[in-house]
Amino acid sequence: MSMFDPVFATKLIPEIDRKLIEILKTLAPEDWNLQTSAPKWKVKDIAAHLLDGNLRNLSSSRDHFFGDPPGKIESYQDLLDYLNKLNADWVSAMKRVSPDILIQWLEQSGKEYAEHLQSLDLAGKAIFSVGWAGEEESTTAFHIAREYTEKWHHQQQIRLAVGQTEELYTEELYLPFLETCMKALPYHYREVAGRQDDAIQFTIPLEKDENWFLQYDGISWNLLKKCTVLPLSRVVIEKEVAWRIFTKGLNKETARKHVNINGDEQLGGKIFDMLTVMA
Template sequence: MSPTRWGPPIDVLPYFSKEEQALMTLLGALTDEDWTRPTMCAGWSVKDVAAHLLGDKVGRLSRGRDGHTSEGPRPGEPFPRFVDRINEEWVVACRRLSTDVLLTMLYEFMGQTTEYWAQLDLDVLGEPVTWAGDEPAPRWLAAARDYSEFWVHHVQIREALEHTPLEAEYAEPIADTFVRALPHTLRDVDARVGKQVGYTVTGHGKWYARRERDGWVLDRGAPPSRTPLASVTTDLDTFWRLCTRNAANLDRVRTAGDENVCAVLLGMTSIIA
């Protein structure tokens, strides 16, 4: 897999099956009361989030593997609103299913998404990853986007259940995926060519974006410049919550440099919102 303006490729294929198995082990042991517990997704229970995960899986297979074209946004409907609407419609429809039926469907489709990504050339450009830009993105970024969304919802379910945290190994690609929104996040920041900004997720890596003539380019590591335009440092738990618009403890965030650019960095969104 080749580097791009979004930085070096991310290989999430080794993580898909293990994360799915951990999720199904968790869901298979739930009580009736567990399924109804509220999650941090407003208005959604544990069952609703599990149904949303099923929708993501079958939607990926239908669009990507089977070439199925479904409805698009209504006239004048912004794309994020369209996504919110169809997600809600799916979840509401799945409330008609028993938990046994939902589990059966999850068991049926879980491994198929792993197989789908494994058979593709992940260097090839595919659909846009909209939070990373409007242009076609390499498939490895789309696969990483899918994995990161599954991981976030898995964590949300565990937190709702007050269950043990998901094993740290499953989080290894998360910071490296979400930070790929950085070039798109900085698109309106006016800086001279060569200027850099840095983002550090403690214990998980350092990244920097460098201004080129045609936009910002991401790379791993600390900024080569001793005086980056701006930099942000935080831990993974705070980082993923910031990137997904969940409540985060800003006391765990350290910033340096241009305050306006730091504010842009802290507004980075790695979901469709």
């Protein structure tokens, strides 16, 4: 048994950005107004949000500029409300900007952001922690991996709207997304009671079955890549719905139709509530 290695996504950022520019340049004018799986956002809104991600991160991480302070943050909900307002304000302002200009700005800011990430110490302390994994302090490597999941799933929302999702389901691009998201499992299951050596298996079929295990050590649940005990529950999730479950892009009732749980259904079914986004 061993813990999962860190996901090093720095070199994947330019590739996922390149895929984004490719798909955006193929869109017809009417495609930019297609509804996405994000209820409040059309395709153009998500492209604008991705631009905001590049610029906001360059401003804070590279230029050490944080803009207007958020005020008093006393809870997770306070932080969520603040971020939601930032996102909504930006998307609203970008409605006056053309798709061509958005693409130009995404190309330029994406290159600058990728160059900046290459300069960072991956073992150092990240500028922002990965809250959905329960961390108050994270390594830069984990922060960059989280940034990759943001870029991956928002691009896939665009691709889902226009019917071109297969490009991102390759093992090279999808598996790092999944491995990063699965790091939330121990925190997500932290309040679930267990007995020594209880185990849960999670499987997502890609080119081969990709497996993750949670095993209880008597105190907490641990994420493992291999497990020597028989799992109490085995959860098999179709690849097309896994990312949508983890990013609040699919309701539980629909998701259940694409997930097979063998064994303890209550234990395995807690996966439907796991989030790897700020939501």
